[in-house]
Amino acid sequence: MKTTSTFGEYIASQAERVEAALIEALPASWDVPGSLRESMNYSLMAGGKRLRPIMVLEAAEALGGSQAAALPVALAIEMVHTYSLVHDDLPAMDNDDYRRGKLTNHKVYGEAMAILAGDALLTQAFYSVTQAHRGFGIPAERVLAITEELSFYAGARGMVGGQAADMLGEQGITKLEELEFIHLHKTSDLIVFSLRAGGHIAGATEAQLNALTEFGYALGLAFQIQDDILDIIGDEQKLGKPVKSDEKQQKVTYPYFIGLEASEQKVKELTKQAKTALIQANLPNPDRLLQLADYLMQRDH
Numbered sequence: 001m002k003t004t005s006t007f008g009e010y011i012a013s014q015a016e017r018v019e020a021a022l023i024e025a026l027p028a029s030w031d032v033p034g035s036l037r038e039s040m041n042y043s044l045m046a047g048g049k050r051l052r053p054i055m056v057l058e059a060a061e062a063l064g065g066s067q068a069a070a071l072p073v074a075l076a077i078e079m080v081h082t083y084s085l086v087h088d089d090l091p092a093m094d095n096d097d098y099r100r101g102k103l104t105n106h107k108v109y110g111e112a113m114a115i116l117a118g119d120a121l122l123t124q125a126f127y128s129v130t131q132a133h134r135g136f137g138i139p140a141e142r143v144l145a146i147t148e149e150l151s152f153y154a155g156a157r158g159m160v161g162g163q164a165a166d167m168l169g170e171q172g173i174t175k176l177e178e179l180e181f182i183h184l185h186k187t188s189d190l191i192v193f194s195l196r197a198g199g200h201i202a203g204a205t206e207a208q209l210n211a212l213t214e215f216g217y218a219l220g221l222a223f224q225i226q227d228d229i230l231d232i233i234g235d236e237q238k239l240g241k242p243v244k245s246d247e248k249q250q251k252v253t254y255p256y257f258i259g260l261e262a263s264e265q266k267v268k269e270l271t272k273q274a275k276t277a278l279i280q281a282n283l284p285n286p287d288r289l290l291q292l293a294d295y296l297m298q299r300d301h
């Protein structure tokens with residue numbers, strides 16, 4: 001267990017590094033309506049786990065790249081993730097009152113400002129990506145690939161498409177494949193983006209990018225199934241949101257289809273599959289990504 005807690009401390013220090021940079025990303029000196037900046041900051045600094053930005057940093061390091069140069073892209077994915085949460089919580093979508101242990105954005109700033117804060121975070125993300133070139137000299141060609149992939153994995157062909165499929169499916173989902181389509185896009189695509197973007201920063205080859213993609217899809221699905229499991233057996237305090245919400249909303253989840261125990265087994269299998277894909281790619285420093293996979297499987301929030 002010692003290694004787990006040491007790695008947990010490492011992850012916490014990486015999260016702090018991301019948070020310090022996020023504070024600087026939306027400076028008080030901006031000539032922006034105060035409530036818009038506050039609303040953006042409120043959700044951005046509400047204390048998420050920062051897993052996606054950490055994945056960008058660790059993927060860059062796995063390939064011998066610079067974490068500092070990867071930081072602007074790490075911030076970008078946290079901005080996109082945060083916008084998606086703000087919009088997902090709106091009355092027109094999931095209509096949630098709590099997120100990350102705090103009132104949701106629209107409960108504090110009103111629906112219109114929450115929509116605008118989400119829009120502004122999404123737009124700012126693309127600005128942040130460009131800073132990998134402007135601030136750290138990452139070749140423009142690599143930054144172009146990251147920009148292209150951010151719009152792909154976060155947009156209609158990615159996360160937004162997954163969210164739309166989820167809304168359209170609601171309780172009508174009858175097949176595990178339909179549920180997997182939703183998870184692959186709604187959850188895994190941002191994870192895959194994060195890993196590939198870290199790879200691009202470090203100048204990954206096509207084969208290395210493919211390995212990161214395979215790792216990301218398996219890890220993303222494991223992450224989502226674990227999320228569904230925690231909604232059943234997790235601790236409200238640790239999760240920062242009410243549990244049993246899937247059951248209350250009659251949501252079709254992995255545990256609903258195959259049961260709790262089989263879902264726990266599936267998380268283990270997917271984690272092993274993810275790690276195998278990475279090990280076979282012979283990356284220069286894969287250890288932290290491999291540890292991250294185990295860490296996520298054991299997470300309780």
Ligand code: GRG
Binds near residue numbers: 049050083100163224
């Ligand atoms: C509104 C376009 C749009 C998309 C919404 C993010 C999302 C898509 C929906 C939120 C609900 C959900 C269960 C999404 C799946 C991804 C997921 C598990 C998000 C939570 O990620 P964590 O646990 O959150 O990393 P923190 O708060 O730690 O950052």
